[in-house]
Amino acid sequence: MALQISATNPEHPALLLELPWHLPLEEWPQHHLVPLPRGISRHVVRYARAGDEVVAVKELAERPALREYELLRDLDRIGIPAVDALGVVTGRLDEAGEPLESVLITRHLGGSMPYRSMFETTMRPATMHRLMDALAVLLVRLHLAGFAWGDCSLSNTLFRRDAGAYAAYLVDAETGDLHARLSSGQREYDLDLARVNISGELLDLEASGALHPSVDPIDFGNEICSRYHRLWKELTRRSVYPAGKYHYIERRIRRLNDLGFDVAEMQIEHADNGDTVTFVPKVVDAGHHQRQLLRLTGLDTEENQARRLLNDLESWMATQDDYAPGDPLGARPEVLAHRWVREVFRPTVRAVPLELRGSMDPAEIYHQLLEHRWYLSERAQHDIGLDTAVKDYIDNVLPTTPPPLPPKPHNDTTD
Known part of the structure; x- marks a missing residue:
């Protein structure tokens, strides 16, 4: 079989050809390798340089290599935090013509660390809690997207520091499966594997003396379960509010935003007697709303603005008589969105005098x-109501808001 390189970028095959595919990964010369910390893996993994890219190269059989490559590409398409799949190399032969295992190539995640590197100095318990938070968030995101990991562990995760917290990224999707939706049993199975794996990894660290004496490996393994369940409940529970208390819905959305999630759409059901409103959010990762608002309304905004405007648009659409999701006779979201721009957004903005903007x-x-x-x-x-808010904003807020500073004059001279 001839050497074959399947890659996501047309430029990558030429760069990857420079690597010594005729050698087993364990025998690659040092001048091809990049000395970065590696986690524990059941496969041989090396970091190498391909042009300006630093890539992770993992040696494994052809079928799992191709399968993991496609899974990582699927996760990228749905916005899951995971390493980027760059390519797969199959048909490798050594110098004697004997077959070698295929390899999966992923982009090195800059600034990331495997968990063992983070324990080179004793990690404080407070930092350990933040690590569990990051892993719980990652697992919830995977499950919301319908991905059953099958081997959630610290070893299969990379961590990046994120403004005092940590962000977790999936690095090994070999055992995973993508479904339209996960059952409770599938999620609990994944979570139980995570609990056992994490406890085992921390027991191993404890035996080597790298774990803080106050950290109990079993307790921390159980902690991932409790953190996961709290987060899952907040993201998926149905809320029933008194009719007219729409700011309660906004309060719930703000809590979700604080947890690092966005609300892509909302299902709002009014009770027959008109006394209550049932609210079910659909949660997605950040970055979704800017594209969604542009597609629906043509408004090109910043991400936080888009999130806020979409929340208002969804609430407004739920009050329209011809809004019937799934009903072919109902108005499509695009039609309602343009009506919202025409009847709500533009008149509201125009109510604010130009000289006060x-x-x-x-x-x-x-x-x-x-x-x-x-x-x-x-x-x-x-x-x-919006009309009352606009009047109060114009009368009491804008007159007291200082005008923006004028731009500084350009000066070509230097001191």
């Missing part, structure tokens, strides 16, 4: 008005 663009003005309505509704303990 300063440097705020229309999306930022609308965002500020929605924020003001939320604060007034919280204070009044009922939804005050």
Whole structure:
């Protein structure tokens, strides 16, 4: 069989050809390798340089290599934090013509560390808790996307520092499966594997003297379960609110945002007697809303603005008589979105006098008005409506807001 390189980027095959595929990975010369810390793996893994890229090369059989390559590409398409799959090399032969195992090639995740490297100095318990938080968030994200990991562990995860916390990335998808939706049994099986694996890894660290004496490996293995369940419940539970208390829905959305998740869409059901509203959020990773708002309305905004505007759009659509998701006779979301722009967004923005807008663009003005309505509704303990919020904002907020500073004049001279 001839050497074959399947790659995601047309430029990669030429760069990857420079690597010594005729040698087993354990025998690669040092000048091809990059000395980066590696985690424990059942396969031989090396970091190598391919042009300007640093890549991780993992040696394994052809079928699992191709399968993991496709799974990692699927995870990338749905926005899951995981390493980027760059290619697969099959048909390798050594100098004697004997077959060698295939390899999977992924991009090195800059700034990331395997968990063992993080324990080279004794890690404080508070840092350990943040590590468990990051892994719980990753596992929840995978399960929301329908991905059963099959081998969740510290060894199969890379961690990056993130403003005092940690972000976790899946690095090994070999045992995974992608489904339309996971059952409770599939999720609990994944979680039980995580508990056993993490406890075992921490017991191993304890035996080597690398674990803080106050850290109990069994307790921390159980902790991933409790953190996962708390997060899953917050992300997926149905909430029932009194009718008219729409700011309660916004409060729930803010809690989800604080956890690092966005609400892609909302299912809002009104009770027959009109006394209560049932709210079910659909949660996605950050970065979704900017594209979604642009597609629906043509408004090109920043991500936080898009999230806020989409939340308002979803709430407004749920109040329209012709909004019937799944009903072919109902108005499509695109039709309703353009009606919202025409009947709600533009008139609201135009209500703010030009001389009071300063440097705020229309999306930022609308965002500020929605924020003001939320604060007034919280204070009044009922939804005050957008018109009242706009009037109060114009009368009491904008006149006291200092105008933006003028730009500094350009100066070509240096001191």
